[in-house]
Amino acid sequence: MQAAMGLMRRMPPKHTETSLSALLSLLPDHSSDLLSQVDQPLQVLRDVDFEKEFILCEYNRDADSYRSPWSNKYHPPLEDGCLPSLELRKLEIEANDIFAIYRDQYYEGGISSVYMWEDDNEGFVACFLIKKGEGRRGYLQEGAWDAIHVIEVGPEQEGTTSYRLNSTVMLSLTTNNESSGSFSLSGSIRREMNMRLPLADGHLCNMGRMIEEMEGKMRNSLDQVYFGKTREMVCTLRPPSEVAQMRMPES
Amino acid sequence: MAEEEEEAELSEKQKVEIAKWFLLNSPPGEIQYVAKDVKSILNDDGVYDEASSEAFPLYNKSHMICLQMPDRSGDVLVTSFNELDVNAFLDPRSAQVAIVDHVKQDCIEVRPAKDEELPSPYIEEFRCALDAEVMRYVDEAYPKGVCSVLCVNGKDVDGPGSDFELVVVISAARLSPQNFCNGSWRSVWNVGFKDDQQRVEVKGKIQVGAHYFEEGNVQLDAKHECEDSTLFQSPEDCALSISSIIRHHETEYLASLEASYLNLPDTTFKDLRRKLPVTRTLFPWHNTMQFSLTRDISKELGIEK
Numbered sequence: 384m385q386a387a388m389g390l391m392r393r394m395p396p397k398h399t400e401t402s403l404s405a406l407l408s409l410l411p412d413h414s415s416d417l418l419s420q421v422d423q424p425l426q427v428l429r430d431v432d433f434e435k436e437f438i439l440c441e442y443n444r445d446a447d448s449y450r451s452p453w454s455n456k457y458h459p460p461l462e463d464g465c466l467p468s469l470e471l472r473k474l475e476i477e478a479n480d481i482f483a484i485y486r487d488q489y490y491e492g493g494i495s496s497v498y499m500w501e502d503d504n505e506g507f508v509a510c511f512l513i514k515k516g517e518g519r520r521g522y523l524q525e526g527a528w529d530a531i532h533v534i535e536v537g538p539e540q541e542g543t544t545s546y547r548l549n550s551t552v553m554l555s556l557t558t559n560n561e562s563s564g565s566f567s568l569s570g571s572i573r574r575e576m577n578m579r580l581p582l583a584d585g586h587l588c589n590m591g592r593m594i595e596e597m598e599g600k601m602r603n604s605l606d607q608v609y610f611g612k613t614r615e616m617v618c619t620l621r622p623p624s625e626v627a628q629m630r631m632p633e634s
Numbered sequence: 635m636a637e638e639e640e641e642a643e644l645s646e647k648q649k650v651e652i653a654k655w656f657l658l659n660s661p662p663g664e665i666q667y668v669a670k671d672v673k674s675i676l677n678d679d680g681v682y683d684e685a686s687s688e689a690f691p692l693y694n695k696s697h698m699i700c701l702q703m704p705d706r707s708g709d710v711l712v713t714s715f716n717e718l719d720v721n722a723f724l725d726p727r728s729a730q731v732a733i734v735d736h737v738k739q740d741c742i743e744v745r746p747a748k749d750e751e752l753p754s755p756y757i758e759e760f761r762c763a764l765d766a767e768v769m770r771y772v773d774e775a776y777p778k779g780v781c782s783v784l785c786v787n788g789k790d791v792d793g794p795g796s797d798f799e800l801v802v803v804i805s806a807a808r809l810s811p812q813n814f815c816n817g818s819w820r821s822v823w824n825v826g827f828k829d830d831q832q833r834v835e836v837k838g839k840i841q842v843g844a845h846y847f848e849e850g851n852v853q854l855d856a857k858h859e860c861e862d863s864t865l866f867q868s869p870e871d872c873a874l875s876i877s878s879i880i881r882h883h884e885t886e887y888l889a890s891l892e893a894s895y896l897n898l899p900d901t902t903f904k905d906l907r908r909k910l911p912v913t914r915t916l917f918p919w920h921n922t923m924q925f926s927l928t929r930d931i932s933k934e935l936g937i938e939k
Contacts, residue, residue: 393851396852489911563893568854571851573849592919602903616815617888620806
């Protein structure tokens, strides 16, 4: 498993799906570990009842079917597929509504889905997903942003609750034109955040703020640190011409 | 899941293919790390040895890796243009042939090149003059660049009247795994000397890759192709004009890469996710009841989008 995760850290992020399926075929015994630890670009399905798309992930999958957050039904239909409790489903519906507005304000489009389920230690787990893809808009020719936020919510203790957030952002940007050729930056980063918060504002408010802060930080790191480092690398390989020209003797 | 199919063991051949795919997709300078992981996942030395013996030579040539020759006679580039044999690569500058171990990425020994492996004196004049000019440019422009000029067509042409073709290869790699960062710049310039038209046609392919992997995995993959031409002149004049064509195009390309990076935050990134919501304030999580209410109202009025 360690070697598999090592490989995933080195393979081109735009080939994540191929890498994962190659690993699955080499290590069939580790398939559930691989599927839960390797983040792959998000896929969507259409909810036939609501005529609305929803995002697929390991957390809304049962056998080969995926539960839609809109109709709470499995696609393709599945008898006695696993469902959240009524109370949790209520929270899930609300979370989907609010998160859709959040997504619209930051992403101006895209798709979002929220899934919740009970866990073994009296708390629950929530998974917030956002998928945004862009083709040919302005300078950007092709871009994709997939965000996965999984929050483990602990049981209430004296009016507070612990939240453990694990977030992954997968990003790819490609520009292609005749004068400058093809330029592609892609990557994924993963971050964790732990907080203990008063329940007075409610779970959704607490989780939402954590996600908003995390997304802001991750966007910033990708932009400043990760893309910055690759740009720095290019300049180390071949420093910009002004520097080179200064060292050139007059001819 | 389709259990039956999952259970079916992969054939050795399929395993070799998968292992090769991983090896060939290694970022610059990282094939040895990838090989270690692949080996431990396969847990089958036979399969691993077959995959690595096939993948390493391909990777080494496509990344145009640079190996030090053992007798301090300089560096040799491993490319498909100077490949005499699977393990033998010509270094025309020192007129030597380097024998390499692909999997260890090491040059084991060198031998003097045989006459028939080297270009004719007529070609060598053009090659040598261009080599000197390109070397001067590479020394100036790349802190750690290595270059070579090789004859790929018509190496036995012994005087004016026939076409021939040289290739200029430039390879610069910067590996600092301790800083989680590796990268490489590779350019290949095909230089066709057209005797009948008295022109020299120059076609370039540049490929730049970078990998940053501290708590993540981000990779740059940039490619560019261009063409130019100049007059067929004396070896020295050709060398000067060809090297200035290369310098010009590579400098321009670097500027366009810089421009792509500068465009990222304002346009590209913003199209995907804004720094702040359209309202320019953080999302009002404390006030979400308001949203639910407006939603209910719009639902009731039937004005929901």
